[in-house]
Amino acid sequence: MSASASENSEIILETKDLNVFYGDKQAIHSVNMQVKKGTVAALIGPSGCGKSTFLRSLNRMNDFVSTARVDGKVFYQGKNLYSKKVDPVELRSQIGMVFQKPNPFPKSIYKNITWGPKINGFTGDMDLLVEKSLKRAALWGEVKDRLHDSAFDLSGGQQQRLCIARTIAMNPDVILMDEPCSALDPRSTQAIEDLITELKRRYTIIIVTHNMQQAGRISDETYFFHEGNLIESGDTKQIFTKPSVQMTEDYITGRFG
Amino acid sequence: MANTNDSLTSVIELGNTEHESVVNQKRMAKRKLYDKLFYRLCQSTILLALVTLVILVVHIIISGVSWLSLDFFTNFTSRFAEQAGIKAAIMGSMWVLVLTAAFAIPLGVSAAIFLEEYAPKKKWVEWIQINIGNLAGMPSIVYGLVGLTVFVRYLNFERSLLAGSLTLALLVLPIIIISSQEAIKAVPLSLREAAYALGAKKWQVVFLQVLPAALPGILTGVILSISRAIGETAPLIVIGALSFVAFTPASIWDEFTVLPIQIYNWASKPQEEFHQLAAAAIIVLLVLLFAMNFLAIYLRQKYQRYKL
Ligand SMILES: Nc1ncnc2c1ncn2[C@@H]1O[C@H](COP(=O)(O)OP(=O)(O)OP(=O)(O)O)[C@@H](O)[C@H]1O
Numbered sequence A: 001m002s003a004s005a006s007e008n009s010e011i012i013l014e015t016k017d018l019n020v021f022y023g024d025k026q027a028i029h030s031v032n033m034q035v036k037k038g039t040v041a042a043l044i045g046p047s048g049c050g051k052s053t054f055l056r057s058l059n060r061m062n063d064f065v066s067t068a069r070v071d072g073k074v075f076y077q078g079k080n081l082y083s084k085k086v087d088p089v090e091l092r093s094q095i096g097m098v099f100q101k102p103n104p105f106p107k108s109i110y111k112n113i114t115w116g117p118k119i120n121g122f123t124g125d126m127d128l129l130v131e132k133s134l135k136r137a138a139l140w141g142e143v144k145d146r147l148h149d150s151a152f153d154l155s156g157g158q159q160q161r162l163c164i165a166r167t168i169a170m171n172p173d174v175i176l177m178d179e180p181c182s183a184l185d186p187r188s189t190q191a192i193e194d195l196i197t198e199l200k201r202r203y204t205i206i207i208v209t210h211n212m213q214q215a216g217r218i219s220d221e222t223y224f225f226h227e228g229n230l231i232e233s234g235d236t237k238q239i240f241t242k243p244s245v246q247m248t249e250d251y252i253t254g255r256f257g
Numbered sequence B: 001m002a003n004t005n006d007s008l009t010s011v012i013e014l015g016n017t018e019h020e021s022v023v024n025q026k027r028m029a030k031r032k033l034y035d036k037l038f039y040r041l042c043q044s045t046i047l048l049a050l051v052t053l054v055i056l057v058v059h060i061i062i063s064g065v066s067w068l069s070l071d072f073f074t075n076f077t078s079r080f081a082e083q084a085g086i087k088a089a090i091m092g093s094m095w096v097l098v099l100t101a102a103f104a105i106p107l108g109v110s111a112a113i114f115l116e117e118y119a120p121k122k123k124w125v126e127w128i129q130i131n132i133g134n135l136a137g138m139p140s141i142v143y144g145l146v147g148l149t150v151f152v153r154y155l156n157f158e159r160s161l162l163a164g165s166l167t168l169a170l171l172v173l174p175i176i177i178i179s180s181q182e183a184i185k186a187v188p189l190s191l192r193e194a195a196y197a198l199g200a201k202k203w204q205v206v207f208l209q210v211l212p213a214a215l216p217g218i219l220t221g222v223i224l225s226i227s228r229a230i231g232e233t234a235p236l237i238v239i240g241a242l243s244f245v246a247f248t249p250a251s252i253w254d255e256f257t258v259l260p261i262q263i264y265n266w267a268s269k270p271q272e273e274f275h276q277l278a279a280a281a282i283i284v285l286l287v288l289l290f291a292m293n294f295l296a297i298y299l300r301q302k303y304q305r306y307k308l
């Protein structure tokens, strides 16, 4: 358990009996979860168990899947995200998301960062914001001389850090990451892991990963999913050393999945 | 993990069995032969098409090129071949090009945006979509009849540029809608998701991210369909565009002619000189069409590096 987590145990995101359906098929079964502010939560589980589905229901990205239906409650700072009063657009500027495949905009590096703040009415110093966001995403040194080049000229790892920088520029409270390293080489993965450890001072991070070592290294709490059910959750060290459910142990030790 | 190992070994085994069954050399040789035959067949089809095109173009150039002079562009048509030119036709074609584009592009692109981004997934939308497809395959003369009934007679536009351009706009509208829809569809979901995840509203995603990304594709489709309009004759003949015009149109209410009609008119005269004039006008029309097609290709290439 990291220092920041024990100092500050305020719960920022909580799900209550969350069910997600695709048409008639239920993908998430009654999941309850509590994420503390300033921590890193890792979601693990075999492919198709519903990690992405669950993650996307936390900032209402499932709204764009026409067959998806969410039932249950997600509380963010005490408000239910699925109540009529909540504006999903505003919500997404507070709960950012980084995707599995780097997806920069077909624009310059600079504009990739400024687009989000601009459409949300940010009027401060853009140059400063770009520099700050790129520095926090550990990308500034590599791109500071070519801010106006196309983002597509960057390597995959750099593109993914740009996507993180773009998310940071919105100054969100929570960052959701769906396998952000799965398309990257070990060095870029290392850079992003370091970055996540660094970022959790300011942001709460929920990350999906298939890499057990990665989950063990960077997360404070781990959630193990199987076929849409949350099988076990808790302190990462404990889950990795003495899990209370056999299935969790089997998965972590690579006996299935 | 164990699963992956299992499937891996089975793949290897499968590979082995297949390797053994390939002992049948005869069958293999036969397959190779078919492969080669098919390749040759495709090759000769392309060759045939190309040769036909080259023969046509060469024939036209030979008979028409000597008539291409400055006078040819600055003279109106005439009863005397030596004095005949395409001034009215080329000006008419330019007017038609601009007007058709002005009517069809905004309408077609907005319809595509609506259908792709905003239309509900309802039966009536599906029905509209199917009929746009049907309209795209309709013979152009049908559009001429619609233009004649609606624009020329009912709206009383008479045989004006306006009536002609509106008719051609109708003709290319389905093609513009469909090609723009395709371009919008080709924008990957990941780009939209990236925008939404930054707190963008729908219109911001559509107009600030999706449309710019789809623009090269939209432009290509638009240019190709407008160039089709420039080569059309039948619908304009139906609505009564003139073939003997000795003035350049000054407004959208004026009567007009266009290059294909001029060509048609000259080609149907008995004298050989007029056939050569027609060939010369065809050269001009071809250059115009090739130029537009190259522009489309250029735009596509230029934005290729932004391909997602
Ligand atoms: N758009 C969709 N429509 C219908 N079913 C879907 C859709 N997206 C996901 N599913 C189904 O929901 C279940 C959970 O999928 P999900 O993508 O959340 O799994 P995951 O844990 O993220 O898997 P992976 O590790 O492979 O990314 C799967 O059975 C999947 O087939």
Ligand SMILES: [Mg+2]
Residues within 6 Å of the ligand: A051, A052, A053, A178
């Ligand atoms: Mg997933």
